[in-house]
Amino acid sequence: MIRAADGPRPPSPIGESVPRRDGIAKVTGAARFASDLSVPGMAWAKVLRSPYPHARIRSVDAAAARSLPGVVAVVSAADLADVELYYGHALADHPLIADGVVRYAGEPVVGIVADDAATANEALALVAVDYEPLSVATTVEAALAAGAPVLHQREAEQRPHRGFEEDIERDHPNVCSASTQRWGDIGAAFAGAALVVEGDFRYPLSYAYAMEPYTAIAEWGAGRLTVWTSCQHPFMVREDLARCFHLPLARVRVVVPYVGGGYGSKSYTKIEPLTAALALRAGRPVKLALSIDESILTTRGDGAVVHIASALDADGRLRGRRAEILLDTGAYAENSPLVGRKAANRICGPYRIPAVDVTCRTVYTNTSPASSFRGFGAPQGVFAGESQLDEAAARLGLDPIEIRRRNVVGPGEAPWPGVRGLDADLEADLHLVAEALDWDTPPGPGRGRAVCISASDAGSEPVTTSLLRVHPDGSITVSAGSTEIGQGSSTVLAQIAAAEMGVPLERVELLQSDTTAVSYDRSTGASRTTTLVGLAIQAAARDARAQLAAWASETLAGGRAVEPAPGGVLVDGVHHDWGAIVRAWFAGAGGEAVGRGYLRRAGSTAAMPPFWEIGCVGVEVSVDEATGQVRVERLVTVGDVGCAINPQLVESQDLGAAIMGLGIALREELVYSDEGNLLSGNLVEYRVPRAGDIPPVTTILAERGDGVGVYGAKGGGEGALNPVAAALANAIERAAGVRLRQAPFTPERVWRALRDRDAGGAADG
């Protein structure tokens, strides 16, 4: 790890790679995940899924299943008249169980609850469903073609949690949402260009493969619902559950134990409404634990078809960019409207472009629903935009890094009108990665290098609260609604609280992820936790310190002002720690000080986005001319995070993100047949990176204190994924003279491109 840091050193333990606080639990097997939990009296659920990608359900005959000994309940939509079936934070188009129609192969049709999992499984075979197959559209092109089947006949309610303000515009019945990004005079930009580069790019349908499958347990009691679930956004799940079951928010409790991987795939609501509905009908607590094969069918990343054109001056300066993006959202909207909004923004890159005209449509198809996936919207657009910039550089005889230097927005400069200025120095980041890659020394024959960058409008909404309680012994409980999904928030947030209160880290305990017990946080995603929850904790600490100083003045200093000091206050030169102040104020009879932290769109977090998430990646590759196999020889990441609260954890996030990007760029793809069947729906055919696939890696941290968060921090953890596909495509082009415009760059695709190159045809993949 290389650290490039400017500015004063923040207080301990900020900037220190303290060991993860979940370490002992996770290396001893003591860490409990949702799949490890059970509650007394619990029954088990299994789901009967549609074999058809699009069909009308004529009838469900559950009599035989109901009469099987051990079966507690058999539930289809017809049994849930008292439940609001349709949920969705952006567009409420998703029934928790098929409501007369199935829209993808694998959609839940019937839920079975039994005393044990084996009986529930056995009962699945006893349910007879009569389907009337309908015609299918499995690609965005097919869904937008004349005569395509219309997936959603029913107008879905628009919900407030889209993540953007404008209406979801729909200009075709299979368009789920449309977003635009326009400024400048696009006609003039292209008319006066010295060079126009135009092309079509495809990014695959992808699967996050969080290793823990979706699992939830629901329990009802006295009009209250408790759900234990493997999810990222417990407060958002709470809202959907409250709406489905007509409950006040205060009567819905969502508890999240350790989460076995998220990467966006556990954002928002998944199987929780179905599990709660099954528990309601069963009259018992119910556990629904999906298999990985079922999890693959539950959520995936949006595939993309991108048409993009860039206009440039002869000196390589961008004049304009046009793009039409089609995202394959599958059967339901889920979070794709926001993914689409972000894709439209992010395809512009962190570049100074005088005119832009981008449209992004998310399109319904008869495939599994797509939602958030690490970097959402960025990898799809950045692949196209950054590939095209290298094509332009080659046509103009410019160095790929030089063309980026000429166009990249500077610190404080807004990438487009009305947004926060860039809180990063990308030109300096480009220098760091170039140096680490030995850019100025040619890589040798058969090898190619590339550097690509991205800037994502990240952080989601700055809406979070925190409570910080100081106990009479001076120990501290901090409550934060964000979820520990492996990113290390349970460590980093405790570090922030310890630094702000001036106490050793061991004095701080963090409470997370229980909507009844813990203060609100909007979501754990968009790389927002360190920055935004960190600010809320800082505000709560300041509030607690102010109260404690007033209490000290009142009870220890005879009404005089006291002097702040780390971990307490000074009165006449004598240090009184926080615990002593609490004891004095409550006259020794227990008590606690409660600090409150609120974060909203105001003050430093008024401008949107709250921060820009930077991606800056360099690669060197070689290509096997005989087989088309791409070998990544070197990988360099720059984590431009403002201030690394825990450098080891930031480095770990960057490396994980880059390798995830590498997997999608080289190998991973969910492939559907024209008939709508998923052909790669298991971990054998959907092959993710393994230990032997990892190239030599250099991770660099750039810490310039330029973020809005505590000590100048800003988000990381997704950025290093976003430019990887483009970097690999560009490096392959420089190594072998073939331009790949469809990811993943499998040996077959590369080999075909090499063959075309040798045949003298279009050297395009």
Added chain:
Amino acid sequence: MPETLELSVTVNGRPRAVSVEACETLAEVLRERLGLTGLKVSCDVQVCGACTVLVDGLAVSACTYLAADAEGRAVMTVEGLARDGQLTPLQQAFIDAAAFQCGFCTPGMLMAGTALLADNPAPTREEVVAELEGNICRCTGYVPIIDAVLRAAAAGAAAGARPAPEGDR
């Protein structure tokens, strides 16, 4: 009715007698009948390694290993690594190297690494990579995990007499 077997097996050094159905996997018996939830089940088809446990010292995928085949054998799970709260060098190295994030693959990684180090106390980096090819981690990018195994090997070499993990303890 499914056929029931009386299984005698040593688990983490303790003899256990348990009634199991003939079709039950070792993962099911350990997790559901014996409450040892440390091992995780993910891919369910023996490609991810999350369910790795040791049977007579050999790393196996408990998701596809019939419990009946463990009759008379010694099984070790992640819960059996630390003794009296004392972590093994490998567990400590995982913490020091930040060799996990979500932690779902960690029990399997630790068991695969433990088997490797018992067999080969001073592996090369290539040998570690080869051994871990059967264990997927989706969070870390593997580098810290490989580093942790090498670190544990070095710590074991430095300590001279690292307690050799045995399936039967």
